[in-house]
Amino acid sequence: MKAISSTTRKLLELSQLSGVGPATLRRFASDPGIDTLEAEDIAASNNALTDALDDGRLWRTARAKAEAQIEACEQIGARIISPVDKDYPSLLSSTKDDPFLLYVRGNFAPDPEKSIAIIGTREPTPHGIAIAERMTDFFVGAGWSVVSGLALGCDAIAHRQAIKSGGHTVAVLAHGLHTTAPARHRALAEEIVESGGALVSQYPFGAPAIGPQFVQRDKTQAGLAQGVVMVQSDLQGGSLHASRAILAYGRWLIVPNPTDRDRIAEEPKVQANLLLAEGNDRDKMDLLRIKTPSMLTKLLIVRSREDYDIVLKKASLGGNDAAVIQPSMF
Structure with missing residues (x-):
């Protein structure tokens, strides 16, 4: 090539x-x-x-x-x-934040439109680890590619589980392809490519990983996917960047409901999930930085494994589902 x-x-x-x-x-x-x-x-x-x-x-x-x-x-x-170029992802090109140039090592999925971003905190609770693994397995089993950011915690779990399950995964980087951040994930980056997946960056060789680039990287993650699964996040978590972006693109934000154990322990890393699952619309809009309540119809709260099929159906329809989905349904 x-x-x-x-x-x-x-x-x-x-x-x-x-x-x-x-x-x-x-x-x-x-x-x-x-x-x-x-x-x-x-x-x-x-x-x-x-x-x-x-x-x-x-x-x-x-x-x-x-x-x-x-x-x-x-x-x-x-x-x-x-x-x-024909292999520039159409999902990404249809957003307002699409990078003009992409540096790619490896291969996109055969059907890149069947892609879901699975992201979250670098410090997930045991339930967060389990949900990241389960949802990755579910989407891989349905023939979907898993997009994430190669970060510690939920990102790495999603990449590893996708590979373990024989699926396809894409890591979106906030720096050039000459390096890997965090350095401890060099082996994981190689596994992603060797398994048929891809490393993707909008930054040239030589560009280091700096703060603002992570925000843009998160938008690119969302742009490459039909939906974002925000496994766990606190109220200031970096995962909110991709979560906000996916709603701005008219696509699905999928948020697992916190377990009773995490609620009782008042785990800080599930507070964004808790607010989105049970808060009022005004607080949800403030957290997600959206201006109209109608945008909340793209927010799906997952309360059990039985909801996975509903999530898959919605994600499969992309932004073309005309049905109004009330978060309370989930």
Whole structure:
């Protein structure tokens, strides 16, 4: 498999120029002759780039930077894709937060639209561990790919269980493919690729893992999935980023109800679940940062294993289910 298509190569080169962002790249991507455009053509079609390209050294530097990224991909068997490529995930491209370039090592699922994100706290309770394993098994058994973030706790549990169950899993990273964070998950990252799954990043080789990138990574997790299973989270947990994003995309947020044991123990890592399961609509809207109560119809509370089939049915319909689902039904 080629590391990059000819069209995406040119777009990657353009992305290395100062002043070129996703909006500019999308305009160029719509040009059927993008492959043959030279610096002069680009400058003529975009006034903002005229100064940058008047100096030929800037264009040569941009092309050299792009080539370095391509060579880095080739060294580890990865590739760079953009929305012009057939294997760019359609679920992701239909969101408002889709990254223009994706760095991919491994393979997406044969049917990437059958994907569910399973995420949660880095410190799950025993019930959290069990629910992450059970829901992963359930979706894998139904032929779905499991998306997560390679983090400690619920993410790693979901990846490992998917592999153990013979399923497909995708890890979305908040840094370049040159490294693994946390470092202790290097072996897990290799297992994901070796099992037929993929490591995916919107960040180039050399990009370190820094705070804001985790938020964007979480949105990409949601973008790759029909729904997000938020296994457990406290009221300020990072899992809420993907949970908010999935509702913004008109898709399903699936929240397991806390056990009596976790409630009695007042476990901090289930407080977001508890609020979403039993709180009033105003508090739920505040936590999820949504403006209208109607968006809560995409919130599914799982109270027992009997609800799994309902969750699967809803997720299978994506955002096209016209039925109004009341959280109290679950």
